[in-house]
Amino acid sequence: MPDQNFPSINANKIRVITQVLTTALKLWLRTQVSQVSQLEVEIRASDRQILSGRIPLVSIFATHAVYQGLLITQIQIVAENIRINIGSVLKGQPLRLLETVSVVGELTIDEKDLNASISSDLLSTAFNDVLVKLLPEYFPEFQPINWQKILLDNQQIILCGIPATNSKTTSLEICVGLQLLNGHELQLTHIPIKHNQEPLLEGSHVYNLDLGSDVDIQELTLIPGKLVCCGRINVNP
Known part of the structure; x- marks a missing residue:
């Protein structure tokens, strides 16, 4: 009417x-x-x-x-x-x-779709940045990693890759616990790293990832094979 x-x-x-x-x-x-x-x-x-x-x-x-x-x-x-x-x-x-528009919603990413995106600049840059922060002496900024596989578990992500500039075939495995610290900040915890199955970084380590002020995550859930994120984001003109 x-x-x-x-x-x-x-x-x-x-x-x-x-x-x-x-x-x-x-x-x-x-x-x-x-x-x-x-x-x-x-x-x-x-x-x-x-x-x-x-x-x-x-x-x-x-x-x-x-x-x-x-x-x-x-x-x-x-x-x-x-x-x-x-x-x-x-x-x-x-x-x-x-x-600017405020958007509220829920996003779901299955493990198979995450692996299909593994070579994207968005993911590879984020993973490499974390690695450089954790082990700058082993993996400097100019030594990127070719990520091969991502596994999703209960509040945990396992990343498997190969150093791109290494002449020999070497493997790298990172196990990351993912927690929501606040609305715009994620905390990566307990980050053991294995290089050719040998421990490179052991024990409990913490790295905070700031997503910016336009993001407000209310819930982040990792279960085997799936990631679910609920929250708010600002979409700017």
Whole structure:
């Protein structure tokens, strides 16, 4: 039913505007990822809100979305208080955010999808940075690791790799306990490292990883074969 404050705009026209907006939003979402298998978008807004370019709530569900080389098995999010360039969208131009949007949701990554993403810059850079911090004398910044396999266990990640610049075939295994320290900081604990099955770093060690002020993780769960993350993130224009 059309908003009474817009008597000259009938229900059919509002439906067309909503369809155009939904299509534009899907196109914008697809520009944020390099690949997505399933994408569902639901817009909840009144006629007045749609015409003013303000959307109180958008619900998004996607499967097998690839973001910066990372394959996300499933993601379900809700974004609130969105302000967009509705006038330009109705003229066929790309959708653009006009303000920072707060997004709440749940992200799931299966072990097989994580392994399919193991060569991505996002993961390899993060893993190598941790290794350089822990053992700078053994693995300097200019000696990257070719990561071969990731295993997910109860609140634990096991990484297996081979030093890229080593002329001999050597193996590296890192066992990392993962805990949520606060909303934007992860704590990697008890990090034994084996080099060719020989202990290189033993005992209990701690490394904190700051994800930035735009991230607020409320729950992080690691179970055999799966990682689940719930929280909030700010999406900037």
